[in-house]
Amino acid sequence: MSHDQRQHTPPPPTRDDEARRARLAGLRARDARRAHRSGRLRVAATVLAAVVAAAVLVAVVLSVRGGPGGDDADASGVDPTKANVRGEKVYGDLERGHVKGDVDYPAGPLPPVGGRHDPRWQNANGDVYTRPLRPENAVHSLEHGAVWVTYSPTLPQPEVEKLRAEVAGVPYRMMSRLPGQDSPVRLTAWGHQLSLESADDPRIGEFFDAYAQGPQAPEQGAPVTGGKPTP
Incomplete structure (x- = not known):
């Protein structure tokens, strides 16, 4: 071996070199663990922030829905204890017992807007009846959230057909003729009643929107099928 080759041969590692390398490897491993832990903390913080934001959003939505009208009002702002449609009458303290x-x-x-009634409700799944209904059965349907449209026998047939178009096939609506009614058209929900002169009155739609399956019904959303199918 020449003198030049011996001069460029690296010296064997000493114990100090090995200790230094081991220390550097330990420092690198520690830094890697810290970086991994920091990444996990960032992810956890992001998830927590998303959960808090969702909770705040829900609270805001519930606050808005509970706006005017307080606990008695539903999400649409309908207050079951007050008039929500111009000209309607509101009745309270109605009995609910079942009687034969x-x-x-x-x-x-x-027709009656509530009170004691028959255990069997009148079908009100968009049913249009050509004869007067037994009030004891119809009132039970009002308790479930139905709107009952009644009309005077003197109402012209074209107007009757307009009412039929509003009721037929629409759940929680029913319609019948009512002899002795002193108003051409009348809409009744549990505790609420609106008398109208014409089937063209836009308040018909407002009444349906407010009270069909509305918060005034003591058994809101209960079935209106499977009951009495005929007058």
Whole structure:
């Protein structure tokens, strides 16, 4: 071996070199662990922030829905204890007991807006009846959230057909003729009643929107099928 080759041969590692390399490897491993832990903390913080933001959003939505009208109002702002459609009458303190036989409803309103009723409800799944309904069964449907459209026998047939178009096939609506009614058209929900002169009145749609399956019904959303199918 020449003198030049011996001069460029690296010296064997000493114990100090090996200790230094081991220390550097340990420092690199520690830094890697810290970086991994920091990444996990960032992910956890992001998830926590998303959860908090979602909770705040839900709270805001619930606050808005509970706006005017307080606890008595539903998400649409309908207050079951007050008039929500211009000209309607509101009735409170209505009995709800089930009874067999006829009920002696008060002289007014006509038809009755609530009270004791038959255990069997009148079908109100967009049903249009050509004869008057037994009030004891119809009132039970009101308790479930149905709107009952009644009309005077003197109402012209074209107007009757307009009412039919609003009711037929639409759940939580029913319609029948009512002899003795002193208003051409009347819409009734549990505790609420609106008398109108014409089937063209835009308040018909407002009443349906407010009270069909509305918050005024003591058994809101209960079935209106599977009950009494005929007058």
